[in-house]
Amino acid sequence: MSDENKQSKRRLPEWLKRRMGTGQTFNHTHHTLDTLGIETICTNADCPNRGDCWSRGTATVLILGNICTRNCKFCSVGHGKPLPPDATEPERVAQMAKEMGLKYLVITSVDRDDLADGGAEHFRDVILQCREIVPTLEFELLVPDFRDSQEESLEILKSALPFVFGHNVETVPSLYSTARPGGDYRRSLALLEKTKQSLPNTQTKSSLMLGLGEKDDELMGVLKDLRAIGCDRLALGQYLRPSKDSLEVVEYITPEKFDWWAEQAKELGFTWVQSSPFTRSSYHAEEK
Ligand code: SF4
Numbered sequence: 001m002s003d004e005n006k007q008s009k010r011r012l013p014e015w016l017k018r019r020m021g022t023g024q025t026f027n028h029t030h031h032t033l034d035t036l037g038i039e040t041i042c043t044n045a046d047c048p049n050r051g052d053c054w055s056r057g058t059a060t061v062l063i064l065g066n067i068c069t070r071n072c073k074f075c076s077v078g079h080g081k082p083l084p085p086d087a088t089e090p091e092r093v094a095q096m097a098k099e100m101g102l103k104y105l106v107i108t109s110v111d112r113d114d115l116a117d118g119g120a121e122h123f124r125d126v127i128l129q130c131r132e133i134v135p136t137l138e139f140e141l142l143v144p145d146f147r148d149s150q151e152e153s154l155e156i157l158k159s160a161l162p163f164v165f166g167h168n169v170e171t172v173p174s175l176y177s178t179a180r181p182g183g184d185y186r187r188s189l190a191l192l193e194k195t196k197q198s199l200p201n202t203q204t205k206s207s208l209m210l211g212l213g214e215k216d217d218e219l220m221g222v223l224k225d226l227r228a229i230g231c232d233r234l235a236l237g238q239y240l241r242p243s244k245d246s247l248e249v250v251e252y253i254t255p256e257k258f259d260w261w262a263e264q265a266k267e268l269g270f271t272w273v274q275s276s277p278f279t280r281s282s283y284h285a286e287e288k
Pocket of ligand 1: 041042043047048049050051053054058059060280281282283284
């Protein structure tokens with residue numbers, strides 16, 4: 001890429017400019033998370049929607065610590081050797097849900113390949129504890145690929161009965177070796193397919209970041225693969241480089257093109273679609 005080209009990639013197009021959050025609800029969200037020591041993917045991934053989401057009194061909880069056992073090239077979450085699961089976390093997350101008056105909670109985690117169940121038991125414990133304190137709360141999980149334990153982990157999560165079970169394929173298969181070297185496209189599809197079989201009343205969901213250099217026909221191929229395994233929900237958003245060590249943005253996709261992808265996805269049969277430059281898997285996840 002020429003220097004001029006690199007320079008223009010660094011300048012954000014108008015449609016990607018976002019205001020910081022302020023106001024009473026934003027401050028309450030911030031204070032509650034801080035006081036209870038809750039990690040969020042909003043902060044750890046430097047999500048551009050934080051101002052918007054926190055001002056609406058919602059946040060996505062990051063459980064099982066903020067050190068990942070993998071090192072995806074699009075992600076700014078730290079990697080290395082994680083700490084053991086924190087037994088106080090389920091109670092703290094439940095308190096947070098109560099204090100924020102939540103009706104819908106998205107819970108995600110780093111990859112925990114160091115744990116035999118990939119962290120499934122801890123996910124379940126967080127949900128069960130939240131339900132004790134806020135019985136009406138609905139849950140959306142965004143889980144890792146449970147590399148060595150898909151069946152066992154799903155068996156554990158069965159009793160948690162999430163409303164939505166999400167696992168992100170993140171990008172097209174040809175970009176896995178550069179963007180997601182620890183991942184495996186087929187393994188990710190397999191997890192979503194097994195989920196549909198073992199939790200038939202739970203909606204399955206996946207997300208991709210666009211702008212990493214994927215081709216339209218490759219993306220269409222992924223959407224068809226997802227529908228072929230019964231995936232219900234889809235989120236498409238713009239990849240934004242979270243740190244100087246992360247992959248460069250190859251292309252800024254226009255809002256019109258995101259709208260076009262939304263139409264394509266609906267035609268393929270996805271029942272819930274979010275597709276816009278700022279879409280993230282948890283963005284407006286609570287909208288039915
Ligand atoms: S889109 Fe998700 S990760 Fe980003 S700020 Fe909103 S809730 Fe947090």
